[in-house]
Amino acid sequence: MTATVDAHGWVPVCDADWIRPGRGVCALVEGRAVAVFLVGDELFAIDDVDPCSGASVLSRGLVGTTEIDGSAVVYVASPLRKQRFDLRTGRCLDVAEVSVDVHPVTTVDGTIVVDPGV
Amino acid sequence: MAPHTSSHDRLRLVVVGNGMVGQHLLAALVDAGAAPDLDITVLGEEHRPAYDRVALSSLFDGRTAEDLSLVQPGFFEEHGITCRLGDPVTTIDRESRKVHTASGLVFAYDELVLATGSAPFVPPIEGGDAPGCHVYRTIDDLRGIEADAADPAVRTGVVVGGGLLGLEAANALRNLGLDTHVVEFAPRLMPVQLDEAGGAALRRHVEDLGVHVHTGRATTAIESADGRPVRLTFDGHEPLEAQIVVFSAGIRPRDAIAREAGLEVGPRGGVLVDGSLRSSDPTVSAIGECAAVEGRCHGLVAPGYRMARAVAARIAARATNAVAGPDQRFEEADPSTKLKLLGVDVATIGDIHAEPAEGERRHALVWEDPLRGVYQRVDVDDHGRVVAAVLVGDAQPWGELLARFRRAEPVEDPGALLRPPADPASGGGATIERSTPVCSCENVSAGALLDAISEGCGSVADLKGATRAGTGCGGCVPIIEQVVRFSEGAPAGAAPPLCAHFAHTRAELFEIVRVTGLATFTEIIEAHGVPGAAERQGAGCEVCKPTVASILSSLGGGHILDGEQGALQDTNDHFLANLQKDGTYSVVPRIPGGEITAEKLIVIGEVARDFGLYTKITGGQRIDLFGARVEQLPLIWTRLVDAGFESGHAYGKSLRTVKSCVGETWCRYGVADSTSMAILLEERYRGLRSPHKLKLAVSGCARECAEAQSKDVGVIATEKGWNLWVGGNGGMRPRHAELLAEDLDDETLVRYIDRFLMYYVRSADRLRRTASWIDGLDGGIDAVRRVVVDDALGLADQLEEMMASHVASYRCEWRETIEDPDRLARFVTYVNAPDTPDPRVQFVQERGQIRPARADEREQPVTIGGVR
Numbered sequence: 001m002t003a004t005v006d007a008h009g010w011v012p013v014c015d016a017d018w019i020r021p022g023r024g025v026c027a028l029v030e031g032r033a034v035a036v037f038l039v040g041d042e043l044f045a046i047d048d049v050d051p052c053s054g055a056s057v058l059s060r061g062l063v064g065t066t067e068i069d070g071s072a073v074v075y076v077a078s079p080l081r082k083q084r085f086d087l088r089t090g091r092c093l094d095v096a097e098v099s100v101d102v103h104p105v106t107t108v109d110g111t112i113v114v115d116p117g118v
Numbered sequence: 119m120a121p122h123t124s125s126h127d128r129l130r131l132v133v134v135g136n137g138m139v140g141q142h143l144l145a146a147l148v149d150a151g152a153a154p155d156l157d158i159t160v161l162g163e164e165h166r167p168a169y170d171r172v173a174l175s176s177l178f179d180g181r182t183a184e185d186l187s188l189v190q191p192g193f194f195e196e197h198g199i200t201c202r203l204g205d206p207v208t209t210i211d212r213e214s215r216k217v218h219t220a221s222g223l224v225f226a227y228d229e230l231v232l233a234t235g236s237a238p239f240v241p242p243i244e245g246g247d248a249p250g251c252h253v254y255r256t257i258d259d260l261r262g263i264e265a266d267a268a269d270p271a272v273r274t275g276v277v278v279g280g281g282l283l284g285l286e287a288a289n290a291l292r293n294l295g296l297d298t299h300v301v302e303f304a305p306r307l308m309p310v311q312l313d314e315a316g317g318a319a320l321r322r323h324v325e326d327l328g329v330h331v332h333t334g335r336a337t338t339a340i341e342s343a344d345g346r347p348v349r350l351t352f353d354g355h356e357p358l359e360a361q362i363v364v365f366s367a368g369i370r371p372r373d374a375i376a377r378e379a380g381l382e383v384g385p386r387g388g389v390l391v392d393g394s395l396r397s398s399d400p401t402v403s404a405i406g407e408c409a410a411v412e413g414r415c416h417g418l419v420a421p422g423y424r425m426a427r428a429v430a431a432r433i434a435a436r437a438t439n440a441v442a443g444p445d446q447r448f449e450e451a452d453p454s455t456k457l458k459l460l461g462v463d464v465a466t467i468g469d470i471h472a473e474p475a476e477g478e479r480r481h482a483l484v485w486e487d488p489l490r491g492v493y494q495r496v497d498v499d500d501h502g503r504v505v506a507a508v509l510v511g512d513a514q515p516w517g518e519l520l521a522r523f524r525r526a527e528p529v530e531d532p533g534a535l536l537r538p539p540a541d542p543a544s545g546g547g548a549t550i551e552r553s554t555p556v557c558s559c560e561n562v563s564a565g566a567l568l569d570a571i572s573e574g575c576g577s578v579a580d581l582k583g584a585t586r587a588g589t590g591c592g593g594c595v596p597i598i599e600q601v602v603r604f605s606e607g608a609p610a611g612a613a614p615p616l617c618a619h620f621a622h623t624r625a626e627l628f629e630i631v632r633v634t635g636l637a638t639f640t641e642i643i644e645a646h647g648v649p650g651a652a653e654r655q656g657a658g659c660e661v662c663k664p665t666v667a668s669i670l671s672s673l674g675g676g677h678i679l680d681g682e683q684g685a686l687q688d689t690n691d692h693f694l695a696n697l698q699k700d701g702t703y704s705v706v707p708r709i710p711g712g713e714i715t716a717e718k719l720i721v722i723g724e725v726a727r728d729f730g731l732y733t734k735i736t737g738g739q740r741i742d743l744f745g746a747r748v749e750q751l752p753l754i755w756t757r758l759v760d761a762g763f764e765s766g767h768a769y770g771k772s773l774r775t776v777k778s779c780v781g782e783t784w785c786r787y788g789v790a791d792s793t794s795m796a797i798l799l800e801e802r803y804r805g806l807r808s809p810h811k812l813k814l815a816v817s818g819c820a821r822e823c824a825e826a827q828s829k830d831v832g833v834i835a836t837e838k839g840w841n842l843w844v845g846g847n848g849g850m851r852p853r854h855a856e857l858l859a860e861d862l863d864d865e866t867l868v869r870y871i872d873r874f875l876m877y878y879v880r881s882a883d884r885l886r887r888t889a890s891w892i893d894g895l896d897g898g899i900d901a902v903r904r905v906v907v908d909d910a911l912g913l914a915d916q917l918e919e920m921m922a923s924h925v926a927s928y929r930c931e932w933r934e935t936i937e938d939p940d941r942l943a944r945f946v947t948y949v950n951a952p953d954t955p956d957p958r959v960q961f962v963q964e965r966g967q968i969r970p971a972r973a974d975e976r977e978q979p980v981t982i983g984g985v986r
């Protein structure tokens with residue numbers, strides 16, 4: 001089974017109250033694995049595949065915050081080798097040359113949806 | 119006279135004895151370039167060329183006789199030295215300058231050097247020469263001891279003599295798995311070198327290692343039966359059962375052939391020689407332990423080597439017709455030593471028992487720290503000059519004291535040399551050597567980390583970026599944390615604050631949660647996080663969240679996936695399984711004590727077959743099933759739980775396995791039912807969340823097939839009950855466990871383990887195994903014993919209650935999960951496509967099972983994105 005695309009061209013993920021604050025889920029978005037997180041009341045979506053290991057696991061990592069150059073950065077730590085990825089930019093905080101794609105994500109009528117984008 | 123060229127007019131040197139000192143003489147002659155000018159013959163009684171006798175005991179640590187050899191292969195041939203081994207010299211004919219060997223050979227000499235060493239003294243005890251009675255001097259002696267100890271009926275060993283060598287022999291017996299006793303005639307251990315309090319401090323250390331010490335008793339007889347000792351009897355004391363006896367009651371110089379040849383001997387034996395090592399016959403010299411230099415024998419290798427060099431210089435000069443300088447003389451050095459005996463520092467300076475000279479007085483300065491097992495005494499004279507010292511348990515001041523002693527310099531405040539340094543960062547053991555390897559994956563040393571810190575790295579994350587340390591297996595991260603703390607001036611070993619969100623250590627946080635009863639992460643970070651931490655978006659991090667989750671769970675916080683706790687768990691705990699490199703999980707059902715029925719084995723086999731899982735027997739006596747996808751986990755566990763299995767918690771920082779041996783039920787040596795005890799313990803402590811994983815083991819006898827001494831808690835059966843060992847582990851820094859208590863009955867054993875584990879859970883820092891937790895406690899194992907055994911802090915009841923509540927509230931996490939649809943719904947790869955498996959998970963077959971495909975074996979995954 002593949003997920004359907006809703007009227008606006010966004011792909012539904014799950015009910016908004018299904019995600020636990022501070023945790024992620026993984027969704028299939030047009031064949032691509034996307035990790036979606038709820039942090040506080042903000043949603044983030046990045047690729048699920050951890051570029052450091054090639055495994056589709058980032059949605060299972062722990063979310064944390066740290067301060068970089070005076071501003072707060074929200075990240076997920078890969079559950080495999082703990083490399084951290086900035087949820088806003090997809091940049092890896094531990095390995096300079098690595099990053100993941102970020103995806104637009106929002107809630108429509110109580111359902112979390114991700115923009116399949118490019 | 120022209121240099122000697124033809125063989126018959128070269129100077130003929132015969133050396134009797136190819137031991138440490140005899141060999142040193144040969145090497146010194148070769149080094150001096152004198153070998154071509156000498157016709158050298160060496161005659162040895164032992165069958166092998168010289169070996170390192172000082173390192174003799176390492177034969178029991180896996181080193182071989184070849185490893186100990188002091189003679190390079192081909193050494194004798196290369197330097198034209200005639201060497202005859204296994205053929206002792208029986209007579210010296212001084213008249214005709216010849217020696218005769220046991221096999222009847224005769225060798226003529228111009229210079230004869232005796233290097234016959236000494237022989238262990240065996241007190242004239244009735245039965246002391248029976249089979250099973252040994253000495254401890256040669257490789258053959260040790261091989262004999264080892265062979266006897268391998269006999270299963272041999273369980274107990276006694277060393278007669280509590281001096282330096284006796285303790286070394288005791289350690290060897292203990293390492294051979296024997297219940298070990300040391301019997302000493304004097305009222306204390308190492309009576310020659312130590313004073314009473316020093317002996318007592320050493321005794322505590324030795325006893326902590328599980329060696330029984332009996333001082334002040336004289337052995338009267340050794341009774342044997344069936345060709346082996348059975349019992350030692352004493353004057354006015356209970357006899358001791360033992361099947362092996364090792365005498366280490368001192369040494370006697372081997373001067374028999376010299377005596378018979380009419381050479382003078384010293385007042386206490388030994389070939390009497392002058393300061394240039396010449397005996398009463400100037401063509402005969404003696405060196406090493408057989409020599410009584412100006413009447414005094416030396417039982418250590420260093421003075422022997424100095425004697426060898428002095429004689430080599432003299433003979434080399436004679437052989438090469440060099441201008442004869444003044445004879446090289448042997449200078450007597452002070453009897454100062456520093457050693458590690460059974461892991462305990464013992465150091466001495468001068469003679470602590472010497473009487474002060476006429477009109478002089480001695481004053482003893484003593485520093486004692488019974489908690490650390492430290493005893494230090496320095497004797498000074500009226501001018502404050504160091505005249506003698508004894509250091510047990512901590513020999514750090516030795517170098518400083520020795521320098522003052524040698525220079526005979528007054529010391530202004532000698533006591534200051536003893537007290538521990540005020541700045542702990544520079545104190546003994548608290549420094550970090552730059553060369554210490556920290557990260558083996560990336561090959562980064564402590565020095566490289568310290569350099570990076572001085573260039574501005576302030577955190578573990580910074581160091582990972584700058585040095586790559588900790589980016590491999592991650593096992594070294596706790597050590598990196600310590601280096602960071604160290605660089606900030608904290609004592610090495612001190613607990614760092616948890617993370618940027620909590621200024622507390624894990625232990626402090628544990629107490630806070632225990633006392634306040636706060637039950638959620640949000641409440642805890644609001645009330646106790648650093649200012650502002652709670653307000654930040656997504657408060658907390660991957661360090662403090664699982665730590666708090668673990669604390670809540672240790673304190674009986676309900677199912678670990680419920681409510682807010684679900685968001686705190688590391689991915690392993692979140693899916694109640696261990697994440698593998700390819701994103702799949704492993705499944706480890708609990709198999710208490712490693713005991714399993716055929717029925718259950720079949721179920722595991724069927725589950726593995728039906729789900730196509732890779733199956734492996736683990737190092738922890740159970741079975742691991744690999745390659746399960748998230749959505750398969752509940753299905754697999756439903757089958758396992760139905761068959762009576764429960765979670766093995768391989769994913770948690772919690773009790774892993776209690777390894778067992780088969781014990782007295784089957785094994786012919788077992789003295790208790792180790793399997794039942796292992797199962798009892800595993801079922802008692804299963805599910806207990808702790809600062810790091812916990813491993814236990816129970817062995818049915820001292821042979822220790824369950825390797826209990828390498829576990830956090832190890833239990834070993836004795837004839838009288840259970841011995842309890844704690845603080846062992848394997849892994850990155852293997853550590854041997856230490857004996858906490860002996861001969862316990864079942865109930866006391868369980869009580870002590872309850873207390874020990876809860877004390878650890880309560881007060882250890884995050885990611886500290888029990889070993890490093892104990893090392894970090896002031897007083898180490900003694901501090902643990904005071905709490906667990908003596909209940910000095912009055913905590914025992916509370917600790918036992920906490921454990922009782924854990925035991926009562928334990929429920930299998932997997933059973934509860936599969937029984938709850940809400941929890942189960944989380945086990946999907948894609949929330950919006952629950953039936954689609956992850957196409958990146960790809961296997962190939964190897965040896966009839968699956969394994970993750972390597973990059974070159976993979977088909978193009980359907981999912982795109984990610985790696986670019």
Ligand code: SRM
Binds near residue numbers: 697698735
């Ligand atoms: C499966 C097994 C290897 C095997 O094929 O036999 C294994 C596998 C893992 N070990 Fe181990 N260890 C296994 C026995 C051991 C042993 C031997 C033993 O227990 O007798 C040791 C040394 C003894 C000890 O721990 O003191 C051992 C020392 C480690 C360490 C180092 C711990 C340390 O204190 O230095 C780690 C890393 C850690 O825990 O931080 C580790 C971590 C791991 C992890 C959990 C790594 C991880 O996070 O993925 C591995 C995953 C297990 C899985 O997916 O199921 N494993 N590991 C063994 C499982 C035993 C079991 O039934 O539970």
Ligand SMILES: Cc1cc2nc3c(=O)[nH]c(=O)nc-3n(C[C@H](O)[C@H](O)[C@H](O)COP(=O)(O)OP(=O)(O)OC[C@H]3O[C@@H](n4cnc5c(N)ncnc54)[C@H](O)[C@@H]3O)c2cc1C
Binds near residue numbers: 139254375417
């Ligand atoms: C277990 C142990 C631990 C020790 N630890 C230390 C330590 O930590 N520090 C330290 O300084 N010292 C230590 N010693 C002492 C040290 O080993 C000796 O001081 C040193 O070996 C003396 O050397 P040697 O050549 O005089 O005697 P040995 O090494 O004993 O050599 C004498 C050799 O002569 C042979 N021999 C005897 N009679 C005859 C004969 N008639 N004909 C031919 N050959 C003969 C003997 O068989 C032997 O091979 C230890 C000794 C032992 C046993």
Ligand code: SF4
Binds near residue numbers: 787792821
């Ligand atoms: S440890 Fe266990 S298996 Fe080994 S000898 Fe003892 S009883 Fe037998």
Ligand code: FES
Binds near residue numbers: 556590592593594595
């Ligand atoms: S990451 Fe440092 S030892 Fe493996």
